[in-house]
Every structure is written in structure tokens, then in C-alpha cells.
Amino acid sequence: MTINDTEVSADVEPRTLLVHFIREQASLKGTNIGCDSSSCGACTVHLNGESVKSCTVLAVQADEQEVTTIEGLADGETLHPMQEAFRDCHALQCGYCTPGMVMAAISLLDEIPKPTELEVREGLEGNLCRCTGYHNIVKAVLQASGSES
């Protein structure tokens, strides 16, 4: 498969989960495992441009497909606008949920470029944050969309 525009290939057992493939075979540790049971969204990555929970996808299902992780967003030293907005709005505290949250938020704006606050909240319902109370996360996503400062 291609991860962040780099070809990665390995022989894996069919039961290998995509999140383990990303963290162990590709050595990209930005994608976190929270609940390991499809609930928390910490493991969210993009599969062919859409957000998915990589703890609930088999690595073989992503064979020959394109995966993007949090490491694939920044262009050198230049952060992705969503990362920039999260920083600006203090949209993280411990940061554990952040990679998944950012990936989910980018996929959301691909589908709804100018969301309302409610649409942001609904669009991020698959991502749990135990620290921030979500307020600043929603603010960051709205800022990144240009809907509100």
C-alpha cells in the first residue's frame, strides 16, 4: 500500500490490523490506539481520502490502496491548515486524541467545506476527547473551514 505517498510493502498475516501495520511495519507512531474497539477514533487515518478507524480495518483490505496518516499532513516545516488551527485554538491538552481528531476533521471538511457548528459536532461524533470538552476542537475546525474566526 501507499502510506503518505511512500510505497510500503510487507508480508503480513491476514489478521493484522491496519493500525498495527502503520505503527509497526511502517514505524509511524503518530496514529494512536485508544479503545481498540471502534469507539474512540484515536486510530483514525484516511483510506483513499476518507476517514476510517484503522483498528477496524484489516491491513490486507488496504492492500494497493492509499493511506494518509497524521505524519503525511505537514509539508516540511509547514503545518497543514487544520494542524495550524488546532494549535491556534488550543484544541488539545494531553494530545492523545489529536491525530485522530485532525484526520477526522479534514475528512469532514472535504465532505462539507463550510459546516455549521452542529455539523462539526456531528461530524466528529466518532472521536472522543477526555480532556478538552470539545469546545476548542469545534472552534479549530470552524476556523480551518473559514466559517468563523
Next chain:
Amino acid sequence: MIPAAFDYQRADSKEQVISLLKEHGDDAKILAGGHSLIPLMKYRLAAPGILVDVGRIEELSYVREEGDYLAIGALTRHREIETNELVLANSGLLAAATKQVGDPQVRHRGTIGGALAHGDPASDIPSAALALRASFIIEGPSGEREVGADDFFTGFLETALEPEELLTEIRVPKLPNSKWSFQKFNRRAQDWAIVGASVLIADNQCGVGLVNMDFKPIRAASLEEAIENGASAEEASQLAADGLEPPSDLNASTEYRSHLARVLTKRGLQESGK
């Protein structure tokens, strides 16, 4: 959590799926979006010997107009259904129920065929299929057959599908002028329904499918009949749990579920103009 070891085969066509299923029999399971099956395998509640991955069979992902019904390929993903113009125009109830499934990540992967073939009474999609009187096209070694929604759901996680068969298409009557409502009661945003109801009113026909109100996806048949005989929403909704045996669990008792069914169907009927 990692599933027990299994073999994996990716199929490129319907014919290949059926021949793989025939070869491996009970030991094989179809993998579509994997969003019911992979969690079960991680918890080791399921341990198939071989997975037949149908996820890339493009010919089974479509929404088409065919006379008086919409033909929906079994591998069409939830996200496509909730945003598809034909579905929104002709079967708003199905789009609304689909939009309530899990969260965006789940809807990017899960398929309509997987949600129906799983036969889960807690799932939102079967309730809409029942209310809409959808039918299912099933293909197997001995050819193709069509099964109505009422005959498709046979038990807890059991359907009319035989181990060697593949669900290929869902046929949903086109009802552009119907009134409908999807009601889902849960405690947290992304949760499954504690109880849910799909309500459809089209001319004199009433369809009400229930979520989590029996051991299988089921219609509120007495309620439907009452509406068709002229009862008000208030009166008819009293019959929502008639003859049903809703489960009792940590979220709700049998009595509370019956109460929720009455409240939700009443709201649904009122929103549908009754």
C-alpha cells in the same frame, strides 16, 4: 485485540465469491465493510477459517432507477446511500436511517448489504427496509432468488441467506411522495439505538419497522393495521409493542423498551402527518 488466525481471499466477481463459498462451506465468511464482522472477530465471538473479501467488487456498488423501484447494490457504502440523490428523492427514510448509523468513519466503510445480511435487531437499516417493504436479491450456486424483507430476517443474527449465498441487490419501492420519520433513542451520539422506529406513510399504506424490539428486526404489524383502518397516531402507537418480546439488558428493561416504542412510533407517526 487481534482476531484468531484465518485465511484470506479477495474475490473480483460474484461468480468467484459463490465458487469460494461452495468450496469452503461453513468455514467461510463474506467480508464486506467489516464493521460488524471484524469487531466480532476481535472479541473472538466469531472465528471463521477463511474470509472472502467482496469489498472491491465494483459491480455490486450502485444505485439505479428500475421502473417503480430503486436497485441498490449490496456493496454500496452507507455514506453513498445517505448522500445519493436518487435515494434522497425516492426513499428519504432509508437515507435518514443510514445517516444515524454510528459515525462518519463507520459509514465510510459499512455497506447496506452487510448491515442487512448481519440480521442484527439493534441495527437501524433493517427497520427502514421493513417499513419500505424492500426486497432482497440473493445469488447462490443454484441461481438467483428474491426474498421479501419479512421473510429475510429469520432470527437473532440469522437471515434467509444460506452459507453459499451472496446478497447482491436491495430493491426499494420508489415512494417520492411518502411521508416518513426515523426515530432513534440512544444516550450518546454515536451509540446504537436502545429502541428505534422507521415510520412510513404512503397513500393508505403504513409501514413501521422497529429497532431492538424483538430477537430479530420486526414490523409493528398491529400498529400498521390500526393506522390503515383509520386510527389516530395516539391510538395506534399504543399497539407498537403488541406481541413483541423486546430484550432486557443494562440499557433498558423489556417494559421500558415497550414504553419507548410507543413514544417513538407516536412521534414518528405525527411527523409523518398522522
